[in-house]
Amino acid sequence: MLRRLNALLLFILLLIALLAPYLIWQSRHNQPLRVLIVDKTVPDEHYREHRGLIWLLNYYKLYEVRPLEAAFDYVGYRPGGLLNPIADGRRYQLIYLADTAGVYEADGKLRYGGMEMLEWEALRGRLEPSATLIAEFNSFAPPTGRAVRFQMSEFLGLSWSGWLGCYYQNLAKVPLNLQNNYRKYEDKIWDFKGAGMVLNHEDGQILVLELGKDLRAKGLETRFSSANQERYGFKNTIIYSGCFDIVAAGTGTTTEAFYQFSLSERAEAVLSGLGIPKRFPAVIRYQGQGYQSYYFAGNYAYSPRFLPSYQLSGISSLYQVLPWASDQVDSFFWKFYLPLMRKILSEM
Secondary structure: OHHHHHHHHHHHHHHHHHHHHHHHHHHOOOOOOOEEEEEOOOOOOOOHHHHHHHHHHHHOOOOOOOOOOOOOOOEEEEOOOEEEOOOOOOOEEEEEEEEOOOEEOOOOOEEEOOOOHHHHHHHHHOEEEEEEEEEEOOOOOOOOOHHHHHHHHHHHOEEEEEEEEEEEOOHHHOOHHHHHHHHHHHOOOOOOOOOEEEEEEOOOOEEEEEEOOOEOOOOEEEEEOOOOHHHHOOOOOEEEOOEEEEEEEOOOEEEEEEEEOOEOHHHHHHHHHOOOOOEEEEEEEEEEOOEEEEEEOEOOOOOOOOOOOOOOOOHHHHHHHOOOOOOHHHHHHHHHHHHHHHHHHHOO
């Protein structure tokens, strides 16, 4: 009899332990946040460019009436060719530019994308006084035109070098337009294999850094500045293995985090000759007149391959300590992006 009672008690305790994260999340009240998400790079129904952001907002219960849905709660491009323009006249506490690079045809031609001047002016008009605008790569690089890019860069307190980059697990699968530009500028056949990084300038110039030969890390070493490690609660260096742009912080800005290339001596000399810095901003904060902005020089809201239920309080802490050595995208999302956004949102 006593053994059965002990077994029953153990079962009840285990059940409570399993249900506790869900019950705690359900018991918390949502904190209304008027947020507008812009994403023009939605080629399919995975919504990976903004799905991680949607998860994060739901996890912290930062929504007005109901949890947000990746398929509906954004403006930009919808799978199947439908456009979802900025139509309402509401003002927002947070505007988040996830990606405006757009969607391309199989032959590399742009189907839809880029930021238009009228759109940018409309977005600026949607910001409440003292609101926050967060922009990620690629928000103002091509296909966005130069005039709009200048306005956006000035608003964000930065300047763009013209260089973009991306880490690839297999250089043989680099987009055809980059391979064609390489043939054009270098007069060589694209025969790269294995992992590496490709840097391309807006003028068409291409630079390839092969892992092991030129590149010593599987991406960019990323670290919060010493003054911000306590602020964001992350002191280590982490590898960012996505796409990025090389920008410079303007007057009156704060560089919250930095990227750094890990290169061979030969590769360092090549980059130096092209005017590409070894260390450059990853996150820039700017206090404008009546607003605050952040620029993330990478695809930070890009969703991990698997996202647990956001209705489990404390699940983010568990994912931050799990060994993500096999997937750097997941590791960066949980260990760097999540604490970064948590701090930004807590201060709004």
